[in-house]
Amino acid sequence: MTLLVVLLAKIDNRPLESWSLPIQPNSLIAVLTTVAKAAMMVPAASCISQLKWRHFTMRARRLVDLQLFDDASRGPWGSVIIIWSLPFRARALLASGFAFVTIVALGIDASAQQVIEFTLQSSPLSNASVELGMADMYLSKGFLDDTVYESSIWKPNPDLLAIQSPIINGATGSVFPPHFKCPEPATRCSWETMTTLGVCIDFKNVTDLATPKCAPMDNAGTLNCIYEFPGKSVSIDPDDDLTMSWNQESLGGAGPTTMLFQSQVLNYVQSNYNPFGYFQAVKASTDGYPIARDDGEDYEPPPVEVYYSTFAWCMQTFHNVTASQSAVTAESMTSETLSFAESHFVGEEGNPMGQDYYTFVANSSAATFNVSLMATGLLAMGFALQNSNLSTVISNIAGTITNQIRSRDPGDIQNASSMAGNALFNEPYIHVRWPWMILPLAETLLTTFLLVTSIIITHRQPLLKQSLMALLSNRLEGWDDEELEVPGAQTQEKLDALAESMLAQLEANDTGRLRLTRKKLE
Numbered sequence: 001m002t003l004l005v006v007l008l009a010k011i012d013n014r015p016l017e018s019w020s021l022p023i024q025p026n027s028l029i030a031v032l033t034t035v036a037k038a039a040m041m042v043p044a045a046s047c048i049s050q051l052k053w054r055h056f057t058m059r060a061r062r063l064v065d066l067q068l069f070d071d072a073s074r075g076p077w078g079s080v081i082i083i084w085s086l087p088f089r090a091r092a093l094l095a096s097g098f099a100f101v102t103i104v105a106l107g108i109d110a111s112a113q114q115v116i117e118f119t120l121q122s123s124p125l126s127n128a129s130v131e132l133g134m135a136d137m138y139l140s141k142g143f144l145d146d147t148v149y150e151s152s153i154w155k156p157n158p159d160l161l162a163i164q165s166p167i168i169n170g171a172t173g174s175v176f177p178p179h180f181k182c183p184e185p186a187t188r189c190s191w192e193t194m195t196t197l198g199v200c201i202d203f204k205n206v207t208d209l210a211t212p213k214c215a216p217m218d219n220a221g222t223l224n225c226i227y228e229f230p231g232k233s234v235s236i237d238p239d240d241d242l243t244m245s246w247n248q249e250s251l252g253g254a255g256p257t258t259m260l261f262q263s264q265v266l267n268y269v270q271s272n273y274n275p276f277g278y279f280q281a282v283k284a285s286t287d288g289y290p291i292a293r294d295d296g297e298d299y300e301p302p303p304v305e306v307y308y309s310t311f312a313w314c315m316q317t318f319h320n321v322t323a324s325q326s327a328v329t330a331e332s333m334t335s336e337t338l339s340f341a342e343s344h345f346v347g348e349e350g351n352p353m354g355q356d357y358y359t360f361v362a363n364s365s366a367a368t369f370n371v372s373l374m375a376t377g378l379l380a381m382g383f384a385l386q387n388s389n390l391s392t393v394i395s396n397i398a399g400t401i402t403n404q405i406r407s408r409d410p411g412d413i414q415n416a417s418s419m420a421g422n423a424l425f426n427e428p429y430i431h432v433r434w435p436w437m438i439l440p441l442a443e444t445l446l447t448t449f450l451l452v453t454s455i456i457i458t459h460r461q462p463l464l465k466q467s468l469m470a471l472l473s474n475r476l477e478g479w480d481d482e483e484l485e486v487p488g489a490q491t492q493e494k495l496d497a498l499a500e501s502m503l504a505q506l507e508a509n510d511t512g513r514l515r516l517t518r519k520k521l522e
Contacts, residue, residue, distance in 0.1 A: 001444045004032040005437070008115065012432040016118060025116055025430060033112040033440065037105055040447040044098045044105075047454040048073040048082075049465040051095045054458050056506040060519035063499035066471075072099050073466065079103050094457070097450045104443055114436040120426040122188055128423035130189045132321060132328065133179030133406035134196040137370035139355060139415050166410075170400030173392075179407035179418065182323040186423035191321040194419050197369045198316035198402035200335045202275075203309040203391050210306040222246065225301045232308065233278040244282050246301050263307075263390075273340045273358055275312035279394055282306050309394045313338045313371055315362040316402065321421075336362050338369060477509065478518025 011025060019025060052069035055061060068085055071078030072095065079099035086092040166176040182189035206229045214225040223246040242262055263281035285303040315338060320331035338360035345356050356373040408416035464470040476484070479502070486494040504516040 001036040008432045011430045016428040037108050043451045044101050045073040046465050048098045060503045060505040063502040076103050101447050108440050111436050111439045117431050118428045119431045121429040122424035123427040125186050125423035125425050128186050130421040130423045131181040131418035134419050135405050138405045139372045167400050170396040175396050176400045176403045178403040180323050180328045185425050187426045188424045189323045189421050191421040195317045199398045200312050200314035201309050201394050201398045203394050206308045207306045212301050227306050242280050275310035277311040279309040307390050474514045477515040
């Protein structure tokens with residue numbers, strides 16, 4: 001049992017692959033348990049047999065007790081009978097203790113089978129190339145064609161569609177994943193912390209702050225309204241203002257079409273270049289018809305909901321990033337909006353991108369990020385979003401753009417870089433369930449205690465144990481032959497019934513020979 005405990009301690013939380021013996025761990029545990037169980041049952045049976053002589057030495061007993069002790073030394077059923085049949089007195093405590101040990105030993109094998117289990121745990125995979133896309137500069141593939149560059153004018157190339165399609169998909173909920181590589185046989189890859197250039201949003205419902213600036217058209221009851229609110233972007237081109245047209249129902253088709261929803265995503269024209277774009281949307285809350293004033297002189301626009309969001313370059317820090325074969329996730333993400341630092345143009349000394357770009361800086365860490373000038377054109381598109389959750393849509397667009405600039409193919413960054421990580425694979429480990437060792441260890445300690453106690457209290461007696469010759473030589477004395485006869489054929493039941501009424505004590509006779517001497521019932 002000591003060897004078993006040492007073995008379990010050595011293999012606990014070890015990979016099964018490290019097991020080098022030809023016999024499996026469960027089989028070896030079964031062998032050791034069987035040996036330990038046998039080592040306990042041998043002294044248990046011997047001690048029960050030895051204790052029966054002491055049982056008859058102490059005082060007069062029923063002769064049937066000889067059979068009870070003999071049956072108890074042979075297995076669990078006899079052990080149950082002796083515990084049930086013998087009076088619970090001090091004279092039978094040791095024998096009952098060994099009988100209890102014999103019964104409980106039935107559970108040792110079942111307990112041993114539960115001692116170890118095999119669990120899947122993540123182990124490092126040393127020979128795998130693990131990558132996670134990141135970016136500290138953004139040089140777009142779609143807005144730059146190296147073969148077409150004239151007078152600082154950027155010209156789109158065929159990759160532009162590959163950029164804008166994922167953005168549209170992101171608006172519908174299919175967010176473009178970042179570049180990552182977690183090759184088989186790895187089942188999980190991990191990165192503790194990863195920092196990258198990204199796009200952050202600030203989405204707001206500005207309905208309560210928006211004020212309509214309306215101008216009536218020639219047709220009565222028709223209004224064109226621009227919604228103003230604090231913090232709204234200032235556009236260079238007045239045509240970029242989001243204008244809603246409200247047509248009186250009575251005009252039928254005579255006036256312009258009534259708008260129930262309109263949105264736009266445009267570049268943010270501001271001196272610090274960040275945020276670089278904005279989104280605004282107006283949604284009619286009713287049927288979209290102008291409301292006549294009480295005085296009947298003019299009309300008011302119908303109730304609307306107004307939404308506004310900015311897009312800004314930011315530093316995103318992902319914590320505890322994990323990836324499977326199909327997806328990458330992060331436990332948490334923090335972001336910091338970048339501040340504009342300086343501009344760089346073609347021909348300047350030390351221009352690392354070879355193109356016009358802006359440098360942004362993170363105030364907390366002084367980390368710098370370079371963004372190509374044309375990257376701000378990513379958002380120049382509109383969407384039919386009347387029945388969409390605009391907050392989710394804008395968030396998905398920002399996530400898609402962030403992942404696009406972290407990925408090369410597919411993706412939209414020429415100078416892609418990646419961060420190495422750790423590859424893990426699920427490997428079976430040996431786990432020891434120590435509570436299941438309580439029974440075998442308790443059984444071992446109890447057997448040891450009973451064995452030592454039995455040796456101590458019987459050390460002055462002859463060591464007879466299961467000897468049949470001892471039973472024959474220490475014959476019955478004090479009964480006539482007629483008293484020992486049973487009617488008809490002898491059976492164990494008849495002899496046990498006879499022994500129930502016979503009291504005997506093991507003591508020396510006149511010649512010094514031990515005999516089971518007849519005693520009278522007191």
